[in-house]
Amino acid sequence: MTEQETAEQELTDKVVASFDSAKDERFREVMRALVRYAHAFVRETRLTHDEWTAAIEFLTAAGHLTTDTRQEFVLLSDVLGISMLTVAVNEPGLHESTESTVLGPFFVRDSPAIELGGNIAGGATGEPAWVEGRVTDTGGDPAPGARVEVWEADDDGMYDVQYDDGQLAGRAHLFTDAEGRYRFWGLTPTPYPIPDDGPVGRLLDHAGRSPMRAPHLHFMVTAPGFRRLVTHIFVADDPWLDADSVFGVKESLVRPFDRHEAGTPTPDGRRPEGPWTSTTFDIVLAKE
Incomplete structure (x- = not known):
């Protein structure tokens, strides 16, 4: 080991x-x-003063942009694959349950809150989609009273919290x-870009990466005695499935x-004036 290496270590x-x-x-x-x-990262890359200053400025800009409804640090974690790696690390051996x-x-x-068969749209625009399924444990027994939380973007690729109303x-x-x-009832998911008007967007642009997410519908399912499940469903045959900007797609x-x-x-006896879609998503929860 050289004198320089010894000093660094x-x-x-x-x-x-x-x-x-x-x-x-x-x-x-x-x-x-x-x-x-x-420290190993700094040594391996021989990071310069200017580069470290730029990194601090990047993180500072992410902090300034973050609000109760805009989480730039979550976006950063997502596009670096850290969010998905954390999911993988924390859920080994849960292959019988629905993937997160x-x-x-x-x-x-x-x-x-909505009743069974209600509509989550609440004024959000998009093509209607009927979503149904069953929540069970890994043995196939039902999980009655499980809370099913769902959220999604509208057909302009915007979530409600991105608007000012x-x-x-x-x-x-x-x-x-x-x-x-x-x-x-929800909306047929459509592809959309993650917010790319901040430092994370500039990072993706500099890397030549797209900010697009594959179309999806978010789920969070909780029930007493079960592990919380955070997941999505994705639209089959969509071209963005293999290029999701946050690496979130699982087959x-x-x-x-x-x-x-x-x-x-x-399924609930209506005759819509326009086209609509339907899908089934059965959910299997793991015991705590």
């Missing part, structure tokens, strides 16, 4: 050791690892019936959205 060791007296064992473990890997994917930056607590639309929650079944979550012409009777 001694600095890393000193910083790692500075966390030795941390009272929380997990905090100590995480911070030591963070220092080791961050990213939460995304547009989840909102306290969404409107303060209205909630394209999101709601409902509860499964005694047989674990749920059903609701098991791709679903056909069957098309129906105007006037075709719906």
Whole structure:
């Protein structure tokens, strides 16, 4: 080891050791690892002063842009694949249950409640889609009373919180019936770009990457005694499935959205004036 390498390693060791007296064992473990890997990154890339200044300015800009309804740091985690890697690390051995994917930056607590068969659109524009399914455990037994939270973008690729009117639309929650079944009207998902007017968008542009997300519908499902499930369903045969900007697509979550012409009777007895789609998504929860 050269004199320069020795000096660099001694600095890393000193910083790692500075966390030795941390009272929380997990905090100590995480911070030591963070220092080791961050220092290794600097050494491997021979990071310059200007590059580190640019990185700090990038993170500062992400912080300034972040609000209650715009989470630039979640976007950064998503486009770097860290969000999906965290999902993978935290869910080993859950292959019998429905696979998870990213939460995304547009989840909102306290969404409107709807009855079974209700409509989550709330004024959001798009082609109607009938979504139904059943929530069970890994043995096939129903999960009655499970809370099914759903949210999605409108046909302009915008979530309600991206508008300035303060209205909630394209999101709601409902509860499964005694047989674990749920059903609701939503919108046929369409592809859209993640917000690319900030530092994360500039990063993608500099990398020659698209900001587009494959069309999807978000789900969060919770029930007593079960692990919380955060997932999406994706539209089959969409060209963006293989180029999702946040690496969120999993084959098991791709679903056909069957098309129906105007006037075709719906499962709840309507005859819409325009075309609509339908899909089925059965959900399997893992026990805690």
